Amino acid sequence: MHARRTIAVIAAAAAALALAGCSSAAPEESGSGSAAASDGSFPITIEHAFGETEIPAAPERVATWGWGSTEAALAVGVVPVAMAQQSYGANADGVLPWVADELDELGVETPVILTDDGEAPPYEELIEAAPDVILAPYSGITEEQYDLLSEIAPTVAYPDQPWTTPWRETVSIVGTALGKADEAQDVLDDLDAQLAAQAEAHPELDGQTIAAVWDVGGTFYVYTQEDSRVEFLSAFGIEDAPAVAELANGDSPFFYTLSYEQLDQLDSDLILSYHDTQAEADAFLQSAPIQAIPAVARGQVAQVVGTELIAAVSPPTALSLTYGLDQLVASLSAAAQAG
Structure with missing residues (x-):
């Protein structure tokens, strides 16, 4: 279960603590994803650990994988068509409480929940969801998995190392990929104010x-x-x-x-x-x-x-x-x- 792995010890102690990241954890010492355009115009090119990804047009069918990208997408007003299953702190459907609250507030149904077995992304489920972008800026995907995901849709990986993208950067990367960099900055400004x-x-x-x-x-x-x-x-x-x-x-x-x-x-x-x-x-x-x-x-x-x-x-x-x-x-x- 990648979620508990992330929270407790990220990827390294999966046997002992199958969540967090997940913030645990997310260090500030990661590289920066960058985009050729950040004003909402497309195409947009985002650099990451496996090279760069071009997103040719504003995504309409978004899939999220890993930790935090679902929330970032929702925060800038984009409801994914498919999102990663969570286990630690989530409900029986694999949805975290703040995500469930946001979906309720938006008045939309829960997106397709992508099965997370802790090993590899569910490629067949993703193919069925037919996304036009896959967002995984805070995840543990390997280069091989990235290549396979990229055959399904343009995929945005982490900027440096797996499970290490700072939370602010995750928000910024997702916002940029969706052509909503300004909205992402508004989200960050609001959180910083709180x-x-x-x-x-x-x-x-x-x-x-x-x-x-x-x-x-x-x-x-x-x-x-x-x-x-x-x-x-x-x-x-x-x-x-x-x-x-x-x-x-x-x-x-x-x-x-x-x-x-x-x-x-x-x-x-x-x-x-x-x-x-x-x-x-x-x-x-x-x-x-x-x-x-x-x-x-x-x-x-x-x-x-x-x-x-x-x-x-x-x-x-x-x-x-x-x-x-x-x-x-x-x-x-x-x-x-x-x-």
Whole structure:
């Protein structure tokens, strides 16, 4: 299940955490997709990791694959004819709550849900959907898969590495591909304004250092500044703790695993931990090894609890960033004021 793979550890720890990206995660250190035209005129050429894709005319039948492209398309007013199935935080049909809400608000039926077996895109389902563009700027498709998808329709891949496109860039790439770059920028400006309002309301967060972690299945994950779930916290003035970089062991640009014997070295003002359930969140705080973390010992812990909320920020998307934002900021604020 690519979704949980993405949120928890992106692609590298699929066996242990089959979501996130998915923001986990999405580092800021990716290349930039570019377009020959961004004013809505076509043809448009978008550069990406596998070369470049020309979109000859304004797409009318859009298919989305991976994470975040569905939300970006909807946010600029385009309803896909087919969209990737999600599992982590989604309903029984594979639709995330903020996507379902947007479809309801638009008064449209749920698009075809493309089966995601965690291996390869469902080529036959895509052929049947007959898209004129396939958007996968935040995904894990291989070059071979890209070539096969391109035989179905012009396909936009990620600009640099799989599962690493920053959330803002995902929105921009999708907007450009659809000839709606201005609308995409409006979406980003609105989200930035909401983040700025939260920062203004919570000056206690400014300058706080943080370590974002997930203790699951006997493995302790630490997320770096390259991960979107950490990067977007900078909007509140929160900084990645120096210890996060100092303890990094090269597992991935955006996360690494840390032994329980080293947890006393994970020094930060705040700890932000992720948990599927409240029971797991409570167990985390009661764990003897976890008590070795200085911020935990001080009681300066913020927690993201529940698959929907985790999915909303791991990484955030055009529709999910503000989903549960008040709850997240309140937890961070309480942790900051506990010191």
